[in-house]
Amino acid sequence: MSYATQKLVEEKVFKDPVHRYIHVRDQVIWDLINSKEFQRLRRIKQLGTSYLVFHGAEHSRFSHSLGVYEIVRRISDDVFHGRPEWDESERLTVLCAALLHDLGHGPFSHSFEKVFNVDHEEFTKAILTGDTEVNGILKKVSADFPAHVAEVIAKTYSNKQVVSLISSQIDADRMDYLQRDAYYTGVSYGHFDMERILRVMRPLADQVVIKSSGMHAVEDYIMSRYQMYWQVYFHPVARSAEVILRKILQRAKELSESGYKFKQPPTHFLAFFDRSFTLADYLALDEGVLMTYFQLWMNERDPILADLCDRFVNRRLFQYVDFDPGKDYKKLGELAALFEQAGINPEYYLIADSTSDLPYDFYRPGEEEERLPIQLLMPNGDVKELSRLSQVVDAISGKRRTDYKLYFPAELLIDGKKKAIKQQILEMLREGGV
Amino acid sequence: MLQEHAKIVDFIATAEGVTGRKKLQKMIYIMKKLNVPFQEKYEFHIYGPYSEELAARIDELCDMGFLSEALEDKGSYVQYKYAVTDEGMEFRNALGSSFLQHPQAAALLNGKSARFLELTATLLYFDHLERNEQIAKLHSVKGKLNFTQAETEEALRFLEELEQLKHS
Numbered sequence: 001m002s003y004a005t006q007k008l009v010e011e012k013v014f015k016d017p018v019h020r021y022i023h024v025r026d027q028v029i030w031d032l033i034n035s036k037e038f039q040r041l042r043r044i045k046q047l048g049t050s051y052l053v054f055h056g057a058e059h060s061r062f063s064h065s066l067g068v069y070e071i072v073r074r075i076s077d078d079v080f081h082g083r084p085e086w087d088e089s090e091r092l093t094v095l096c097a098a099l100l101h102d103l104g105h106g107p108f109s110h111s112f113e114k115v116f117n118v119d120h121e122e123f124t125k126a127i128l129t130g131d132t133e134v135n136g137i138l139k140k141v142s143a144d145f146p147a148h149v150a151e152v153i154a155k156t157y158s159n160k161q162v163v164s165l166i167s168s169q170i171d172a173d174r175m176d177y178l179q180r181d182a183y184y185t186g187v188s189y190g191h192f193d194m195e196r197i198l199r200v201m202r203p204l205a206d207q208v209v210i211k212s213s214g215m216h217a218v219e220d221y222i223m224s225r226y227q228m229y230w231q232v233y234f235h236p237v238a239r240s241a242e243v244i245l246r247k248i249l250q251r252a253k254e255l256s257e258s259g260y261k262f263k264q265p266p267t268h269f270l271a272f273f274d275r276s277f278t279l280a281d282y283l284a285l286d287e288g289v290l291m292t293y294f295q296l297w298m299n300e301r302d303p304i305l306a307d308l309c310d311r312f313v314n315r316r317l318f319q320y321v322d323f324d325p326g327k328d329y330k331k332l333g334e335l336a337a338l339f340e341q342a343g344i345n346p347e348y349y350l351i352a353d354s355t356s357d358l359p360y361d362f363y364r365p366g367e368e369e370e371r372l373p374i375q376l377l378m379p380n381g382d383v384k385e386l387s388r389l390s391q392v393v394d395a396i397s398g399k400r401r402t403d404y405k406l407y408f409p410a411e412l413l414i415d416g417k418k419k420a421i422k423q424q425i426l427e428m429l430r431e432g433g434v
Numbered sequence: 435m436l437q438e439h440a441k442i443v444d445f446i447a448t449a450e451g452v453t454g455r456k457k458l459q460k461m462i463y464i465m466k467k468l469n470v471p472f473q474e475k476y477e478f479h480i481y482g483p484y485s486e487e488l489a490a491r492i493d494e495l496c497d498m499g500f501l502s503e504a505l506e507d508k509g510s511y512v513q514y515k516y517a518v519t520d521e522g523m524e525f526r527n528a529l530g531s532s533f534l535q536h537p538q539a540a541a542l543l544n545g546k547s548a549r550f551l552e553l554t555a556t557l558l559y560f561d562h563l564e565r566n567e568q569i570a571k572l573h574s575v576k577g578k579l580n581f582t583q584a585e586t587e588e589a590l591r592f593l594e595e596l597e598q599l600k601h602s
Binding site: 113117119121154155156158324325326329330332333352354356358400402 | 436439473475477478479486489490493494497498499500521525528529559560571574575
C-alpha cells in the first residue's frame with residue numbers, strides 16, 4: 001500500500017464543539033497534524049484581538065484548521081463520493097489543502113502583516129514547499145504533491161472544483177469559521193444549517209453548485225456571515241486593540257532603527273525590521289512570544305512603547321469616534337497639529353482606521369473577475385446565480401459597507417498640562433468635527 | 435493618514451481616467467510588481483491577480499466623492515469608468531505631490547486592453563517560475579482565454595519595456 005492510501009489501524013477522533021467529532025483515517029493527515037508547523041497553530045488565536053471584547057474567543061487556528069478539514073472530508077467522502085463529476089484522485093490533495101490552508105498565519109496576523117509588509121499566504125507556500133516537517137510528509141506522497149497542495153491553497157490549481165471547496169463564497173473555510181467563531185464568542189448570529197447545505201452540494205465541471213431546494217439554507221448562511229462581520233469581526237473595540245498592536249510593532253521598529261538601547265532587545269523582530277527574515281525566523285514567532293515582549297516592554301524607558309504595551313496588555317484601549325474622510329480629511333490634519341501642540345505624538349495616538357465588507361457578489365461578464373458567485377442547480381439541470389432567485393441575497397449583493405473610525409487616547413486629553421489645547425481637541429472630537 | 439487612498443487618486447489622475455474595473459486591478463498589480471509602493475494585497479482569484487483591498491479602496495474613494503464611477507453599457511456587458519473629481523484633485527494636492535516616479539508607465543498601461551493586461555499580470559504572477567513553466571501555468575489557469583503565442587510574446591516584450599522604464 002502506498003503512503004497516499006495508507007490508513008491508520010484505528011480511526012482517530014478529535015472531540016470538537018462545532019462538528020462533535022473530527023475523524024482521521026489517513027496516515028498522511030495524522031502525520032501532518034503531528035508536524036511541528038501544524039502544532040504551532042495551537043499558539044495562534046483564530047480571532048486575534050477579539051478576545052479582548054468576547055472573552056471566550058481564545059480558540060486557535062489549530063481547531064479551525066481541523067474543522068475545515070472535517071467539512072471537506074465529509075463533502076469528499078459522504079456527499080461527492082461516487083458522483084461521476086467528482087474526481088476521487090483529488091481526495092487527498094483537497095483534504096491536505098483544507099487542513100493546511102492557514103499554516104502560514106503568524107501571531108496577530110492582520111497587524112503583523114501590515115507593519116512588516118509580509119503575506120501569510122507566501123509563508124503557507126514556503127512551509128509547504130520548503131525544508132519543513134510538513135514538506136517531508138507531503139513529499140512522501142509524491143515529489144510534486146507539495147506543489148499541488150500549495151496551488152490549491154493559492155487558487156492557481158488547474159481543477160477549479162477543488163479550489164472552490166476551500167476558497168469561494170460558500171466554502172469549507174467560511175462554513176467552519178462562522179460557526180466556530182459564533183460558538184466561542186457566544187454570539188447568537190453565525191449559526192446556519194450546514195447539514196442542509198452539505199446535503200445539497202453537487203460537483204459540476206469547474207465548480208461546486210447547490211441544489212435550488214437548498215436556497216433558503218444558503219440565504220441563512222449569507223445573512224449569518226453578514227452579521228458576524230459587523231457584530232464580531234469589525235467590532236470597534238477589537239479594532240482599537242488592533243490599532244494599538246500595530247503601533248507597538250511600528251514603534252519598536254522605529255526605535256530599533258534609530259539606535260535606541262532596549263532593556264529587552266527585540267531579538268525576534270530584528271530580521272523583520274531589516275527584511276532579512278527566513279522561514280525559520282517566522283516560525284519562531286507565536287502569540288506567546290509577542291505577549292512576552294509586550295509585557296517586558298512595559299518597563300522600557302521609551303514612554304510611547306511602554307505606554308502602548310501597557311494599554312494592550314492591561315486593556316486600556318483607545319476611544320473612538322466616527323468620521324467621514326471625504327469631508328473631514330483637512331480637519332484631520334488640523335487635529336494632528338493640535339495633538340503635536342499638546343505634546344501627544346499623533347503618529348501613535350491619532351489613528352484613522354477603516355473597514356469594509358461586501359457580503360455577497362456576483363460575476364459580471366466581461367467586467368469583473370473577483371468572486372465566483374454561488375450557483376444554484378435547477379431541477380431541469382440549468383444553473384442560475386443565487387441573487388437572481390433570492391430576493392434576500394439580491395438586496396445585499398454587490399453592496400459594500402464601510403466604517404471609518406478615529407482612535408485616540410481619551411484620558412491623555414483630560415489629564416495634565418496644555419489643557420486649553422486639549423479642550424479644543426476634545427470639542428472637535430465631540431462635535432464630530434473630524 | 436489617507437496616503438494609500440491618495441496614491442490611487444494620483445494614479446488614476448495621472449492615467450487621465452481608467453475604463454474597466456478589471457483593467458484598473460491589473461494596472462495597479464503590474465505597477466506594484468514594478469516596485470511602485472502600492473500597499474494593496476493581491477491574491478489569485480480564480481481568473482487572475484485581484485485585490486479585495488483595492489476594490490474596497492475604490493468603492494471608498496467613490497463614496498468620499500474623490501472618484502466618479504460611470505457605468506458604460508457595452509451591449510453584452512457593462513463597464514465602469516473611473517475619473518478623478520475636482521474634490522479628488524483637491525485631496526490629491528492636499529496630501530502632497532505625485533508619488534509616481536515614472537508617470538509615463540500609467541499611460542503605457544492605460545493604452546493596453548484589459549485582455550492584454552490580464553495576460554501580462556498573470557505572467558507576472560508566475561514570474562518566479564522558469565519561462566517555459568510560466569507560460570505553461572498561464573495556459574493552465576487561463577485555458578479558456580486561448581492566448582496565442584504572439585500575444586504572449588508581446589506581453590513579455592511589454593514587460594521588458596516597463597522594466598527599462600523603471601531603470602531609465
